[in-house]
Amino acid sequence: MARINAVITGVAGYVPDYILNNEELSRMVDTNDEWITTRTGIKERRILTEEGLGTSYMARKAAKLLLKKTEVDPDTIGAILVATTTPDYVHPSTASIVLGKLGLKNAFAFDISAACCGFMYALDVACKMIQSGVYKRIIVIGADKMSAITDYRDRATCPLFGDGAGAVLVEGTTEENIGLVDSYHRTDGKGLPFLHIKAGGSVCPSSRFTVDHRLHYTYQEGRTVFRYAVTAMGDDCDVLLKRNNLTKDDIAHVVCHQANLRIIEAVSKRLGIPMEKVLVNIQHYGNTSAACMPLVLWDFESQFKKGDNILFTAFGAGFVNGALLYKWAYDGKTAADKK
Structure with missing residues (x-):
């Protein structure tokens, strides 16, 4: 089969x-x-x-x-x-x-x-x-x-x-050499203090106190998150490249989570992959969390060619991180014209 x-x-x-x-x-x-x-x-x-x-x-x-x-x-x-x-x-x-x-x-x-x-x-x-x-x-x-x-x-x-x-x-x-190639995901449970929402869950249910003290919004310690994010995303991509006998030159596009342009640029530098290959639309949408990556695919679909190696990498709350290696399966320009 x-x-x-x-x-x-x-x-x-x-x-x-x-x-x-x-x-x-x-x-x-x-x-x-x-x-x-x-x-x-x-x-x-x-x-x-x-x-x-x-x-x-x-x-x-x-x-x-x-x-x-x-x-x-x-x-x-x-x-x-x-x-x-x-x-x-x-x-x-x-x-x-x-x-x-x-x-x-x-x-x-x-x-x-x-x-x-x-x-x-x-x-x-x-x-x-x-x-x-x-x-x-x-x-x-x-x-x-x-x-x-x-x-x-x-x-x-x-x-x-x-x-x-x-x-x-x-x-x-059943066509060979396209689609998902490999993935590498990790979670570091130490991230809770640095990026979270304090109230609204079972540990601290909603109450008049939590609302009055504005505890239902995102709290972030930016410098710590920046440092962990750059290191994790860079290392995760390196794992996939080495595991699949690829070099930075084999990668056509990098789809980073759109958290911060400085983070994206730092990951690019760490990988040695030029920013020309890194897809960025953060200037228009900001950080849309789970929507970032598919919105990048949507915006840049016309640039993708069948057989392109694409690296996905992201980092988020809970200090979840990872990378995914994917080989694009169709002519993106033809499909993008249907928008």
């Missing part, structure tokens, strides 16, 4: 219409465009402002565009995986809401919570599910409404985050 390879066969994305640029942000908190740009590389971010809409709304928008673009029969979708840190509710899963809105009849759905590594982890899981031969098609979505957990009084963190969603279709093929 021929080996089944797992390939991405389509990419789509969604970002809200409202643009919060640095000039407007500087009227909300003590900051300015120069300070934000030089430290983060971010010029603007998209914010979902409509009342009553959450992560599932953006995820559904991206998934609907994906189905339209790929022209697949929705009844052939076997599963939906949604990577998110900002679910609509504690339960049910955001993925189940997306599935219901899409009206899929033959699929099951679940969420993956791995912060900024969520999409990369979910993609790896979906590929392994496809390789098992049990599933034919799986939709993987990375989506986050980071504005819901951002304190717009905190000048250190509020310039960083935006909202968005991206989706990919993963299918099986």
Whole structure:
């Protein structure tokens, strides 16, 4: 029996219409465009402002565009995986809401919570599910409404985050030398003190005290996160390159988590891969957590050629990190024209 390879066969994305640029942000908190740009590389971010809409709304928008673009029969979708840190509710899963809105009849759905590594982890899981031969098609979505957990009084963190969603279709093929090649993922449990939300979970449930003291927003110690992120992402990519007998020259593109331009540049330098190969859209969207990577694929799809080696790498809360090596499976320019 021929080996089944797992390939991405389509990419789509969604970002809200409202643009919060640095000039407007500087009227909300003590900051300015120069300070934000030089430290983060971010010029603007998209914010979902409509009342009553959450992560599932953006995820559904991206998934609907994906189905339209790929022209697949929705009844052939076997599963939906949604990577998110900002679910609509504690339960049910955001993925189940997306599935219901899409009206899929033959699929099951679940969420993956791995912060900024969520999409990369979910993609790896979906590929392994496809390789098992049990599933034919799986939709993987990375989506986050980071504005819901951002304190717009905190000048250190509020310039960083935006909202968005991206989706990919993963299918099986017996064609050789394309699709998922290898992955390497790790978690360092020491990260809790440096990047977290203090309240809202079972350790510190929501209360009047937690709301009054603004404990439901993202807290980050930036310097520590920066140091760990650069080291981890660089080392993880090195592992995959050595394990697969590749050099930096064999890599066509690097898809980094879009946390901070300085982090991305430092990872590029550590790997010895020029920034021309590193795909960056953080200036337009900011850090959208699990949505970052699929939004990069969506924006740069036209540059991908069949057979391109692509390195994915990310780092996030909990100090989760990893890298994934993937060989692109189709002519991206032709597909991107269907946007």
